[in-house]
Amino acid sequence: MMPVGVPGYTLQDEPREIPSDEPPVWPVNKDLKYVGRAVERWDGLAKVSGRARYTADIQLPGMLYAKFVNASVPHAKIVFVDTSAAEKYPGVKAVHVIEHVMGGAVLRDPSLEQTKYPVVRYAGQPVAAVAAVTPYAAEEAASLVKVQYEPMPFVVELDKARAKNAALVFPGVADQAGTAGGGGGPHDVPQTGNIHGPSVKKVGDIDQGFKDADVVVEGHYITQVQTHSALETHGVVADWKPELLTVWASTQGTASVREELAAFFKIPMPQVRVITEYMGGGFGAKFGAGNPGVVAAALSKKTGAPVRLMLDREEEHLSVGNRPSSDQVLRIGAKKSGEITAIHLVSYGTAGCGTGAGCAGPASNLYKYAALHTEENDVFINAGPGAAMRAPGHPQGAFALEQTIDELAVKLGMDPIDLRDKTDIHPVRRVERQIVRESDLWKARIPKAGADTGPMKRGVGLAQSVWYRFVSMNSAAEVRVHKDGSLEVLSAVQDIGSGIKTVMAQILAEQFGVPPSQVVVKAGDTNYPPGPNSGGSVTTLSLTPAVRDAAWQASQKFLADIAPALGTTPGDLVLIDGDVRSKSGKFQPLSFRRAAGKMTTDQITVQAKRIPDYDKSKYLTYGGVDVAEVEVDTEVGRIHVKRVLSVHDCGRPMNPSLVISQINGGIIQGMSYTLFENRLLDPAYGLMVNPNLDMYKIAGSREVPEIEVKLVEAYIGQSSTDASGIGEAAGVVSIGAAIGNAVYNAIRVRIRQMPMTPAVVLAALRKPEPERELA
Structure with missing residues (x-):
């Protein structure tokens, strides 16, 4: 039997069939000592003291510095690349002309383009690279590389790219493969001009669904392109030796970097080692070696020296990924009771010269419906390819869906929580809505929209999120018990x-009864047992059961090994509070370190792999509810988010402070996307006009609201830890729609466009009264 449900609400025991070599079932968090507690970050001191070494900190003897030469035009064939001047520049050791560009879509029929060099499809696409003894020499030499282009027609606006006479980004059908973190789009869809799609999903009879509806609500929603803007840019240090290619990479996937490099250079995977001890954010864009990894490795091979290649901020904006835009028409029909009879969504979005702009996830998975019809289309433009970004497609989809659900509640005369209670059958979100309903923030909400007088109007709105239980079976860990009492846990997983x-340290601490600070954690190295790529919220739910299984098995071997020396049996021994104790009282408690000294070998080692969930048919999704309080200055159009209440679940919270940190980050990132961020492309030149962190606006400290997080322990009985992820659903999915609903509650005007800038708000407010609902 395993605990299943939410303590204080729905908790009960449910049967599960558990393999015999799995550890005993853990109780709920309140009955554990280290797991479920706000333990300090294991590597926190190293980070704040500067001892943590990121990729840019790696210094190797004889290391060279590389710099890209990037295309200055948005679409062109390359006539020639003249590297002679760069090669003669003092300090230059090698110049590499790129023959294959990583990322982006590729033609199904490559014969449609017979060119010596890759076709330039966006300004900023890497063309060549220079390696020199200093970064300054590399930059100067890169500026000396001459590239002659044969310009081609281009298009950088979604609407114009959809036109029949639009300039073509590709001369034929093109597809983009996905990555370890998502991204990419379906390959089995048609393509007309720049429109790659539609990808269609149908459930039930959509026409009958709308006929059965008493109320139909329809809206047109637009969201913009958002760049990842991670604090640490993409970069690698590559050291090519005949016997081994060693790469230090800022990546979310040591395994995917190794696989891509091995495949590109046609060398065995054991001859590639990838290390990521520390990295500064990725949000989905850092999977695979990409152009930086491949080029750095090629330059290292040419020169026989280590090569460091770190992107600058402009390159980071242009060439390594973004969250695609969306243009959605969403129509929902419902009965007077609130039962949803039909959901119809048609979306277009651009991932530049890539795919992956679908956004139907929330519409397909949040609510119960009788009929569903979704059509998702990618639109190619001459811009850098999109990439997976924190809950791919879901912030865009939730922005439309959750505002439409609120509008449906208005039309039906229902409270927005009551409507969701009728249409959302997820048991944990029902608890989360109850927590919201009982909160002071929601109780202070004025149901009548636009009730405030004066220019400054207050509003409160909510929205829900959904994400999925993705498990990576390529997840393993090794636990070592040393004779001096040291404990180690190893996995190739990277902590992003x-x-x-x-x-990982908490799990060993719980099993062996020692403080987490005494556990040695070794991670982020492909020499260790395979770890999951850190994306899609797979890391904690995939890896922690393997860590616990290895820890438990190692502890049983340890107790069996020392029991004879203690004059007892393994079953008489227990590990608790840093001691080895006898249940029968045969000896006085012995410190773990002294007990380890009685081991018959120097080291006990156990490796364990992730096993499948106990019942894979249950609990496939999770999510949360976010509530935003806003003030709208109707004179200048400014939206200020004052407070956010975020109620979320992630299975068993292994460390509440880390979970709350993830949710805080998601709220801030989602709010920044909703109100400020926007990639701007000049339609006349095809260039990004704000490729920096000055003009590309991101929320700052003055814009961050007061955030209150309420964690919901939601046990589902699926693994030895029962943990799930939180990174995707944590605020970033639903906060945009919550802000939109709060704005409507404040001013009785529906804002259907992001970013919600003052200009957008003022334009909506200027509409005649009858048109405001459609603003």
């Missing part, structure tokens, strides 16, 4: 800042 190292 979310704290998996800390959680």
Whole structure:
């Protein structure tokens, strides 16, 4: 039997069939000592003291510095690349002309383009690279590389790219493969001009669904392109030796970097080692070696020296990924009771010269409906390819869906929570809505929209999120018990800042009864047992069961090994509070370190792999509810988010402080997307006009609201830890729609466009009264 449900609400025991070599079932968090506690970050001191070494900090003897030469035009054939002047520049050791560009879509029929060099499809596409003894020499030499272009027609606006006479980004059908973190789009869809799609999903009879509806609500929603803007840019240090290529990479996937490099250079995977001890954010864009990894490795091979290649901020904006835009028409029909009879969504979005702009996930998975019809289309433009970005497609989809659900509640005369209670059958979100209903923030909401007088109007709105239980079976861990009492846990998983190292230490601490600070954690190295790529919220739910299984098995071997020396049996021994104790009282408690000294070998080692969930048919999704309080200055159009209440679940919270940190980050990132961020492309020149962190606006400290997080422990009985992820659903999916609903509650005007800038708000407010609902 395993605990299933929410303590204080729905908790009960449910039967599960558990393999015999799995550890005993854990109780709920309140009955554990280290797991479920706000343990300090295992590597926190190293980070704040500067001891943590990121990719840009790697210094190797004889290391060279590389710099890209990037295309200055949005679409062209390359006539020639003259590297002679660069090669003669003092300090230059090698110049590499790129023959294959990584990322973006590729033609199904490559014969449609017979060119010596890759076709330039966006300004900023890498063309060549220079390696020199200093970064300054590399930059100067890169500026000396001459590229002659044969310009081609281009298009950088979604609407114009959809036109029949639009300039073509590709001369034929093109597809983009997905990555370890998502991204890419379907390959089995048609393509007309620049429109790649539609990808269609149908459930039930949509026409009958709308006939059965008493109320139909329809809206047109637009969201913009958002760049990842991680604090640490993409970059690698590559050291090519005949016997081994070693790469230090800022990546979310040491395994995917190794696989891509091995495949590109046609070398065995054991001859590639990838290390990521620390990295500064990725949000989905850092999977695979990409152009930086491949080029750095090629330059290292040419020169026989290590090569460091770190992108600058402009390159980071242009060439390594973004969240695609969306242009959605969403129509929902419902009965007077609130039952949804039909959902119809048609969306167009651009991932530049890539695919992956679908956004139907929330419409397909949040609510119960009788009929569903979705059509998702990618639109190619001459811009850098999109990439997976924190809950791909879901912030865009939720922005439309959750505002439409609120509008449906208005039309039906229902409270927005009551309507969701009728249409959302997820048991945990029902609890989360109850927590919201009982909160002071929601109780202070004025149901009548636009009730405030004066120019400054207050509003409160909510929205829900959904994400999925993705498990990576390529997840393993090794636990070592040493004779001096040291404990180690090893996995190739990379900690991208979310704290998996800390959680691994907590699991060993719980099993062996020692403080987490005494556990040595080794991660982010492909020489260790395989770890999951850190994306899609797979890390904690995939890896922690393997860590716990290895820890439990190692502890049983340890107790069996020392029991004879203690004059007892393994079953009489227990590990608790840093001691080895006898249940029968045969000896006085012995410190773990002294007990380890009685081991018959120097080291006990156990590796364990992730096993499948106990019942894969249940609990496939999770999510949360976010509530935003806003003030709208109707004179200048400014929206200020004052407070946010975020109620979320992630299975068993392994470390509440880390989970709350993830949710805080998601709220801030989603709010920044909703109100400020916007990639701007000049339609006349095809260039990004704000490729920096000065003109590309991101929320700052003055814009961050007061955030209150309420974690919901939601046990689902699926693994030895029962943990799930939080990074995707944590605020970033639903906060945009919550802000939109709060704005409507404040001013009785529906804002259907992001970013919600003052100009957008003022334009909506200027519409005649009858048209405001459609603003």
